[in-house]
Amino acid sequence: MPHVLVAGRIHDAGIDLLRRAPDITFDYVEEVSLASFAPLIGSADGLIVRTQPVSADLVAQAPRLRIVARFGVGYDAVDVKALSARGIPLAIVGDVNSRCVAEHALMLMLATARRLDRYDAGLRAGDWQRRDSLEAIELYDKTLLIVGFGRIGHHVAAMAQAFGMRILAFDPYQPAEAIAAGGAQAVADLRAALPQADFVTLHAPKTDSWPLLGEAELRLMQPSAILVNTSRGGAVDEAALLRALDDGRLAAAGLDVFAAEPPPSDDPLLRSDRVIVTPHSAGLTRECAARMSVAVARNVLAAFEGRLDPALVVNAGELGLNTIAAPARGAASA
Numbered sequence: 009m010p011h012v013l014v015a016g017r018i019h020d021a022g023i024d025l026l027r028r029a030p031d032i033t034f035d036y037v038e039e040v041s042l043a044s045f046a047p048l049i050g051s052a053d054g055l056i057v058r059t060q061p062v063s064a065d066l067v068a069q070a071p072r073l074r075i076v077a078r079f080g081v082g083y084d085a086v087d088v089k090a091l092s093a094r095g096i097p098l099a100i101v102g103d104v105n106s107r108c109v110a111e112h113a114l115m116l117m118l119a120t121a122r123r124l125d126r127y128d129a130g131l132r133a134g135d136w137q138r139r140d141s142l143e144a145i146e147l148y149d150k151t152l153l154i155v156g157f158g159r160i161g162h163h164v165a166a167m168a169q170a171f172g173m174r175i176l177a178f179d180p181y182q183p184a185e186a187i188a189a190g191g192a193q194a195v196a197d198l199r200a201a202l203p204q205a206d207f208v209t210l211h212a213p214k215t216d217s218w219p220l221l222g223e224a225e226l227r228l229m230q231p232s233a234i235l236v237n238t239s240r241g242g243a244v245d246e247a248a249l250l251r252a253l254d255d256g257r258l259a260a261a262g263l264d265v266f267a268a269e270p271p272p273s274d275d276p277l278l279r280s281d282r283v284i285v286t287p288h289s290a291g292l293t294r295e296c297a298a299r300m301s302v303a304v305a306r307n308v309l310a311a312f313e314g315r316l317d318p319a320l321v322v323n324a325g326e327l328g329l330n331t332i333a334a335p336a337r338g339a340a341s342a
Contacts (some may be wrong), residue, residue, distance in 0.1 A: 009033055010074070015045035016058035018079055019247075019294075022301025029309055042066075049073075054308040057086075059288070060268070064090035075099065075311035077304045080291060083322055084214050084240065092326040097311060099320050101303035103159050109238055110163030112290035113209050116236045116262025117152075119284050121207075123146050123260075126281065147171040153205035154192060155220060156212030157182050162190045164209060176201055179212070201247045202228040209236040211242050211275065223248040226258060234260045238290040241266040246277060253282040264290045280325040 012026060012034040026034050035052075042060045042236045049055070055062070058079045067073065067090040076091060077099045093099050119125070122144040130138035148279045152168050154161045157179035165175050169191050177192035184194035193200040196337055202208065202225060212220060221235070222245040229235070235245055235258060246267055252258040263277065264286045277283050291300070308317045318329040 010053040011035070011051055011072075012054040012056065012308055013045060014056045015060055016040040016056075017058065018058075018304065019297040019301035020256050021298045024301075024303040025302060025309070037092040047297035054311065056304050056308060058076045059085060061085040062091075063087050067091060067096070068141050074293075075308055075316070077101075077307040077311075078175055079300055079304045081105065082213075082240070086322075088323050088326075092323045093325060097316060097318060097324070097327055097329070098322040099284060099307040099311065100322060101300050101307070104299040104303050105296045106159035107163050108296040109160050110167060112163050112264060112286070113160070113181075113211070113236055113238045113262075114167050116264065116284060116286070117207055117209065117234065118260045119148065120234045120236070120246070121147060125210055125284050145195075146191070147207075150174070150206035151176060151204055152207045152209065153178065153195070153201050153207065155179075155198065155210045157187050157190060157192065158211065160238075161192075162213045163220075164211065165191045172309075173207075176204065177324040196333050199225060199228055199300050201229065203228065207231065207236065212243065214238055214240055214242065218242055219245045221245065221249075226252045229258055229259055232259050234258075234262070236240070236262040238264040250276055250280065259266040260284070262286075264288055264328055293335075298342060 009031050012032060014034055014036045015179045017038040017040065023036065026032060037048065037050050040058050040060060046066060049066060051072065052070055053072045054075045056074060056077050056079060061074060061084065064087045067087065073096055075097055076086065083098060083100060086098055088098055091146055126143060149170055151174045154164055154175065154177045157177040161177060169177055175192040176195050177187045178195050179187065179197045187194040208229065210220065220243045226248050249261060253261060260282045262284045265288050269288055272279060278285060307316060307320060318324045321329055
């Protein structure tokens with residue numbers, strides 16, 4: 009009888025699916041931490057994991073492991089080579105959260121542009137005249153640079169078009185024709201595009217040239233520009249970002265992800281009045297959480313039944329699984 013370890017809280021819809029499955033048992037550890045689930049890994053045939061690391065050492069402690077299923081699409085914290093060496097597939101949920109993350113990116117753009125936090129705090133403090141500060145700016149007729157033009161980037165472009173924005177996109181893995189079809193103008197040089205942008209939103213996977221935006225790149229941006237990151241915390245040099253904000257070389261930032269998660273309580277970015285933050289929640293609406301939980305549970309059950317969709321398997325090529333296209337290294341995770 010296969011035994012599943014659910015490491016981290018997921019929506020009840022996915023748990024109900026596991027509960028109803030015949031001949032399946034499972035442990036459910038709601039805390040999202042390595043320490044909370046590692047002691048149980050030795051008896052697991054299947055592992056459902058959220059953002060916790062799955063290292064080679066952890067895989068070595070799981071002699072029965074047959075499937076690892078990520079609750080999301082990103083897999084930076086998973087040692088894929090260690091899984092492939094054991095013939096263990098790593099499955100992701102596919103395109104169930106891209107629109108949700110795109111909405112969140114637009115929300116952060118609007119909140120930072122309209123200085124939502126400042127106006128909210130001002131009114132609560134009795135400062136009605138804050139309305140005359142004219143700090144807020146519009147999205148209309150502004151230039152948006154989308155860095156990473158996968159599924160999420162496409163949705164962001166479609167939403168931004170409704171606000172009348174001019175849209176640029178940098179993605180060296182996408183042909184210019186595909187970017188144009190998605191409603192954006194392709195740019196081949198990120199550094200050349202940064203000075204043109206009023207807004208920059210990041211939706212790129214982790215690469216060897218990390219961070220995407222360091223001190224040099226941030227210095228190329230306009231002082232009035234706004235940066236939004238819903239992809240990976242490491243995509244931006246956070247120390248350089250804070251300096252740019254403090255020095256007035258960047259107007260504001262909206263951050264859903266951080267280099268260390270959760271960030272320490274004394275992180276200066278959390279104290280900056282030029283930053284609006286959310287707790288890596290872009291893909292965690294009620295509806296999206298239900299979709300992801302069902303998708304991740306189905307992946308585990310399908311693996312036990314020998315019918316796992318190769319298109320959802322990150323290491324399908326290494327395992328010799330037939331697939332039309334390898335899954336994208338998703339920019340969002342949950």
